[in-house]
Amino acid sequence: MKYAIIAAGEGSRLAHEGVTLPKPLVRVGGEALIDRLIRIFMDNDAEEIVVVCNDRTTQVAQHLATVQRDGLNGRPVPLRFVVKSTPSSMHSFYEISPYLHGGPFVLTTVDTIFRETEFRDYIRAFSLCDADGLMGVTDFVDDEKPLWVGTVTSRESGKRRVEITGFYDIPPSSEERQFISAGIYGLKENALTTLHGCIERGEQRMRNFQRALISDGRRLLAFPFTKVLDIDHASDIEKATQFIVHHS
Numbered sequence: 679m680k681y682a683i684i685a686a687g688e689g690s691r692l693a694h695e696g697v698t699l700p701k702p703l704v705r706v707g708g709e710a711l712i713d714r715l716i717r718i719f720m721d722n723d724a725e726e727i728v729v730v731c732n733d734r735t736t737q738v739a740q741h742l743a744t745v746q747r748d749g750l751n752g753r754p755v756p757l758r759f760v761v762k763s764t765p766s767s768m769h770s771f772y773e774i775s776p777y778l779h780g781g782p783f784v785l786t787t788v789d790t791i792f793r794e795t796e797f798r799d800y801i802r803a804f805s806l807c808d809a810d811g812l813m814g815v816t817d818f819v820d821d822e823k824p825l826w827v828g829t830v831t832s833r834e835s836g837k838r839r840v841e842i843t844g845f846y847d848i849p850p851s852s853e854e855r856q857f858i859s860a861g862i863y864g865l866k867e868n869a870l871t872t873l874h875g876c877i878e879r880g881e882q883r884m885r886n887f888q889r890a891l892i893s894d895g896r897r898l899l900a901f902p903f904t905k906v907l908d909i910d911h912a913s914d915i916e917k918a919t920q921f922i923v924h925h926s
Contacts (some may be wrong), residue, residue, distance in 0.1 A: 679722075679723060679724065679725060679780065679801070680725055680726050680727075680778055680780075680782075680783040680784075681722075681726070681728070681783065681784050681785075682717055682722070682727070682728045682729070682730075682771075682774055682778060682783055682784070682785040682786075683727065683730075683785075683786060683788050684730055684767050684771060684785070684787045685701070685702040685712055685729055685730060685731045685738060685787075685788035685842065686730045686731055686762070686763065686764050686767075686770040686773075686821050687787075688732065688734060689701035689704075692704070692909070692910075692912060693913060695912040696702075696912060697915070699737075700735050701789060702788045703737060703738060704789075704909060706791065706915060706919045706922060707918070707919050707922035711788050711789055712741070712742070712895050713745075715786065715788065715790070715832065716745065716755060716798055717751075718794055719784075719824065720750070720753060720755060721794075723801075724755075724756065725840075726756045726757075726758060726777070727755060727756060727758070728758045728759070728760075728774045728777045729757065729760070729774070730759070730761075730762065730770045730771075730774045731755070731759060731761055732761070732762070732763040733761050734763055742759045742771055743759075745905060746758075746759070752911065758777055760773050765787045766882040767883065767884045768873070768877070768881070768883055768884050768886065768887050769882065770875060770879050773873075773882065774828055775874075778867075779868040779870065780867070780869060781867060782802045782804065782805075782865065782866050782867070783864075783867075784801070784804065784862070784863065784864045785862075785865065786861060786862050786863070787861050787908070789907065789908045789910075790860070790906060790907075790910035791909070791921060791922065792814070792862065792903055792905075792906045792907075793903070793905070793925045794827055794925075796903050796904065797862075800812070800862065800903070802924065804824050804864040805911070809897040809899045810865070810866050810868060810896040811864055811865045811869060811891065811897075811898045812867060812898075812900075812901050813859065813860075813862070813864065813888070813901065814859075814861065814863070814864075814900075814901055814903050815827050815829075815840075815859060815860050815900045815901065815902055815903070816857065816860045816903045817856055817857055817902070818857075818906065819858055819903040820907065821858065821908070823847075825846070825847070825859040825885045826846040826847070826848060826850060826857070826858055826860060827844055827845060827857040827858060827859055827900060828842065828843040828845070829857060830840055831841060839899055840901075841898070841899060841900070842892070842898040843892075844889070844892055845859065845885060845889050845892065847885075857900060859882075859888065860903050860906040862901075862906070863888075863907065864901075868896065869891060872887065872890050872891050873887060875894070876890050878908060907921055
């Protein structure tokens with residue numbers, strides 16, 4: 679399976695709070711964020727890992743070039759990376775989309791922190807998934823502007839399935855369990871057609887891409903993670919480190 683990482687953000691909030699490293703190189707639990715994802719993806723049978731980083735600093739590109747050449751901790755990595763600054767995460771996704779054809783892929787942002795055991799279960803579920811996508815969701819809310827996920831639970835061939843019905847800026851009024859997007863996207867190749875349509879219409883932000891998947895009639899299932907963190911502020915680094923230490 680292919681994996682992709684969006685690592686093109688500037689990390690401006692971290693910089694304003696005194697963090698001098700670019701976000702992909704910020705260390706949590708003893709690892710740079712980008713290295714942690716690469717390692718986890720390799721542990722989950724990565725055929726290729728595609729990364730996009732910005733061109734406003736050379737540090738991340740140089741680091742990726744070293745991993746590409748020497749591997750990660752001596753382990754060869756099938757790494758491809760694109761260096762380009764983009765106006766939004768969706769445009770970053772678009773820049774690496776030519777390398778994601780040929781089968782299903784999993785996409786995350788560089789600061790997505792999750793339990794490795796849950797991610798392994800997620801990849802196993804995605805490999806068996808017959809829908810157009812399996813999206814990571816969580817009921818843990820620690821985001822300033824979360825993307826809420828509408829769901830409905832059904833049973834098919836005796837198996838419980840959590841179907842996604844929509845993506846919202848405010849919590850949908852429902853008796854169902856309240857989820858937000860966890861920033862982990864398992865997608866089939868037809869999602870790239872939706873992505874190209876978003877770009878042609880001048881849309882931005884990953885949440886609008888997710889909404890377009892529903893509008894295009896893509897069938898999406900939800901995979902609940904107990905807790906997913908991201909790194910927006912300096913204080914989040916310690917939170918993420920403690921989370922990793924307690925759930926390694």
